[in-house]
Amino acid sequence: MSYELWAEKYRPRTLDEMIDQDEIVVRLKSFVKAKNVPHCIFAGPPGTGKTTAALCLAHDLYGENYREYIMELNASDERGINVIRETVKTFARTKPIGEVTFKLLILDEADNMTDDAQQALRRTMERYSETARFILVANYSGKIIEPIQSRCAPFRFTYLPADAVAERVRYICEKENVEITDDGVEAILDLSGGDLRKTLNILQTAASTGKPVTADLVYAVVGKANPADIREMMLTAFNGDFIAARDKLREMTRKYGLAGIDIIRQMHSEIFRLNIPDSWKIKLADYVGEIDYRLVRGATEEVQLSALIAKLVEAGYEMKRSLK
Amino acid sequence: MATYVPWTIKYKPKSLSEVIGNEEAKKKILSWIQSWEKGVPEKKALFIYGPPGVGKTATVEALANDFSMELVMSDASTYRTEETVRRFAGRGSQFGSLFGRKKLIVFDEVDGITGTADTGGLSEIIRVIANTRNPIILIANDAWDPRFAALRNLCLLVEFKRLSVTEVMRHLARICAGEGIAAEDKALRFIAERSMGDVRSAILDLQALAQGRSSLTYEDVSWLAARDRKETIFNVLRMIFYAKSATTAKNAVNMADVDLDMLFEWIYENIPYHIKDPRELAAAMDAISRADIYRGMLKETGDWSFLRYIIDWMTVGVAFSWSKKASGFVPFRFPERIKAAASTKEEREMLEEIGSRIGEKCHLSISRAIVEVLPYLRIILQNNPKMGEKIARWLNLTDKMVAYIVKWK
Secondary structure (H helix, E strand, O other): OOOOOHHHHOOOOOHHHOOOOHHHHHHHHHHHHHOOOOOEEEEOOOOOOHHHHHHHHHHHHHOOOHHHHEEEEEOOOOOHHHHHHHHHHHHHOOOOOOOOOOEEEEEEOHHHOOHHHHHHHHHHHHHOOOOEEEEEEEOOHHHOOHHHHOOOEEEEOOOOOHHHHHHHHHHHHHHHOOOEOHHHHHHHHHHHOOOHHHHHHHHHHHHOOOOOEOHHHHHHHHHHHOHHHHHHHHHHHHOOOHHHHHHHHHHHHHHOOOOHHHHHHHHHHHHOOOOOOHHHHHHHHHHHHHHHHHHHOOOOHHHHHHHHHHHHHHHHHHHHHHHO | OOOOOOHHHHOOOOOHHHOOOOHHHHHHHHHHHHHHHHOOOOOOEEEEEOOOOOOHHHHHHHHHHHOOOEEEEOOHHHHOOHHHHHHHHHOOOOOOOOOOOOEEEEEOOHHHOOOOOOOHHHHHHHHHHHHOOOOEEEEEOOOOOHHHHHHHHHEEEEEOOOOOHHHHHHHHHHHHHHHOOEEOHHHHHHHHHHHOOOHHHHHHHHHHHHOOOOEEOHHHHHHHHHOOOOEOHHHHHHHHHOOOOHHHHHHHHHHEOOOHHHHHHHHHHHHHHHOOOHHHHHHHHHHHHHHHHHHHHHHHHOOHHHHHHHHHHHHHHHHOOOOOOOOOOOOOOOOHHHHHHHHOHHHHHHHHHHHHHHHHHHOOOHHHHHHHOHHHHHHHHHHOHHHHHHHHHHOOOOHHHHHHHHHOO
């Protein structure tokens, strides 16, 4: 076995190596052929190959030394548009040598930028469009402002189909000499839901035990890794212990740095998996929506999530009462 | 009418009979001043002492008025040196006034004097008293200052006490009548009570609250409750959680010795320890989370008008979300959020650096690297340390970082 993360090791290097997303690949190949790339938006859920596609495009466009012609920025990390603007300025000042007359700038998590920052980005894009083309990578294209969208070629990535993922899993197991059972593959697919990065992280973690990868092993491994037990926190609340549930929440946000909005989303889907009356599911889902709304309005994550936990405590209490 | 005259001046008593309270002291002063008519009495000086704002100076001024005496008043600047005291006293101690009016020499605010019985301003006052042919009055808050021992022996001591609530109210009512303000008794009582017998501060409060109005209600004055009294956070929390009225709960905010954000954290932290009933708990948490929304809006817009909603929800909202069945003494706990933020700064930086290195290798942002990759890396490190460490090296993580990830709990 190798000592890299498989998600990186098996990341496709060229457009030809990309699995699925055929339509997208065809269009990108035509850019390579024309040696011209417009500004692009790559939108879609995590682990569906957006960043990979951008890197493959660069590889095919510039050749093996493609790293010299591209720049990767992450909008979540680079603090403020000014950093980006300055970086872009330096980067785009010179034309590359060779047939391709522009450099490629990959801006990841572009949907995390504020509208103001996006406006500034739009101006930067226009100003340097002769020497730099932008690929904006985002989970939601709707969060990209209209003027940028209209200047970009849109690419919509979707979750990979289960059989394509299964095939990839088997392929990697063969390469890495990992024994995997059918139910092991099923379990991984079930947990990762078409997110290839997650798929490979789970696979590698299960395989690191040195045992054959079975469904049981997969669930045991993921149980430990899984974003600090949102379900457990919810059950603690249902059983009436608000203080313990709030402590778990604090652990999740502090230890895992989980964002409130992610916890909310997971709580929302967990609600529908809980063994509670359906009439309660919608009541709770409604309150989840309310809290989500409050967070969008700029409230504090922990305070809002605590209010949600308190609601679960109340729901648990009411349910027990109605059973008596 | 546009000029601002402090009501303390405007309604200053013109005669001893108008001075409120301290009847005994007034009687003593009166008989002492009358004794001067039969020649120089044994005690040539009077030492009036008592807390601020109870009418000491006003009494002396009213006295001079009643007896048509010329008032020779000192102030704190008089006491700087022996020389300034002597010059001041010289103005009046030896001879009667030009127009035959008797002089009354007053050393006000004697507490501020420098020196001892032998030197400085104090020794000069003693000398002035010894030589005077005119009545002298000393005024101070505390006559029992050891420095005044020699002085006390030369003087007749007169104590002024704090005024009763009724006495202060009576004076306030007189002012209101003079200003044409219809004031509720309850409002005046409130002002009088919190003045703690200091009629001057009561008048100042009254003027601040009532000038230019035709009426004054309890509602108009009750917010004063908090003004200058700072309570410990624990008392404030108790006032909020166990408030019997909305007003009490809201006023508690102004009494807190911490800022509003901090008070918010205290309330948020302590709700579940006091409010146990699940339905009430949910209601209280909902109240504090509503306060939190407005807090967010205030921060975002900088518009302070949101403040009132923050206060409403975090105090009244919380207080009236539960039945306040006290279950024995429950101590208040320090906010965890504040503690945590203070103690884990270093850890957060470490985590961020790890996230940044993983992110670089895996084309991810710091936060997504922490959530999506780190948990798996940790398990690999536990299951298979050799493999995990090699992956960690590939990710450019240091040994220290690896150690941190392994014990990361």
